[in-house]
Amino acid sequence: MRRTHVPAPLRNAVSALLVTLLAVSAALLGAGSAQAAGYRYWSFWESSGTDWAYATQGPSIVRPDDGTVQGFRFAVSEDSSDADRPRHAPDFGAICADTPAKGGTKRVALVIDPGTPEDAPDGERPPALRTACAQVAPDASSAEALASVAKPLRYDSSAMICAISGYPKTGCGEQVPGDGDGGTKDSSEKPSAPADDDEGGSSGGGPSAGLVVGIAAVLLLGAAAVFQARRRR
Template identity: 40%
Template sequence: MAPGFVLALVLGLVWALAAPASADATAFWGYWQADGSKWAFAQTGPASAHPKDGSVEGWRFAKSSGNSGTPPRDAPDFGKVCGSTPEQAGAKRVAVVIDYGEAADAPAGAAPPAAKTACASVPKNATGSDVLAKVARPQADKSGLVCAIDAFGTCAAAAPSSSPSATAAPAGKKSTGSKAVTIVIGLILVLAAGGSMMAVRRRAKL
């Protein structure tokens, strides 16, 4: 068996076994802020953000294999959400859009509620966390990251994870991955041994 063929076979198996794992995506609550008529993924966490009067905040539960996630499906529109809320001295108005996502992204056994909007009238120094807590019931994991809103999310029925964008792999997948690595290593050893024996036989004939 030619060494080049052996290497190609091993690399092909490694790629085939690794591809499904890299395609997996994790659902999490993404925090968004309006940038004109579009959404921009927040560059700071809600506890550090201080939205201004007239701004729009968004939350979306969705799966994503990238670093930013998926924005709310409703476009940000302050006038539509807060147009009927009067200004108050010492307070600011922040429109909030909460998108619970699609059924395919929902935690096992859960159905996503309909998306909702609300106008939060909060103190001038209120943070993004304060704004969300004014219009919904957020839950945070041990690291302080929002993992559920209105009891919907990754921490609603299970232990909280350390990160909303990088959760531990389920036991089944972890076991499968370990078996795959073992198989590949075994195959490499067998092919290497076979190649060595063939080389010895050729030298003996010479």
């Protein structure tokens, strides 16, 4: 069998092409990861004993029992598993110590955590974390308990809480780039909680499946070109 000779200029050109394609692929994939987005919003939490659990229903639906502890945290997060918890223990005894029980009412302990300056919208600074003991009617919802101690509240058309005690002044569940610059971009979808990764769409700005497949196809074509070149005399 005769040994195939590939001219040096052709070998060099094909090698340079493959190196370039690999570099571009890495850059695209890296950029996609760097641009992963989150949402800036008030998350709703319920006490799970000594810790917090992300609420599965909105505050306008939940009707807490007497002695319940609930929390609200303002932050940027990609989804419910990534959301920041309130930075205060869910301690009903401590929060409602100065609010004695009263017939015909219930007490709901609330932790209201506006978050950190890093998560604040441009031009705003979060107020201090605070706790409150709401004493409300027995059938009051969590939203009604919150309204009794933290007005003004602001909602959007889907009943998502946009502001508690007037913070923030603007915005409601807006999408935030994952580059850490604090900027925002409008999103037509403003979920009450950020979308989960398994909902079938792109989760937060990463490279799409089509992009990855396209890169793989180009690399495959490049490899085929090398193979064909080696077969030619």
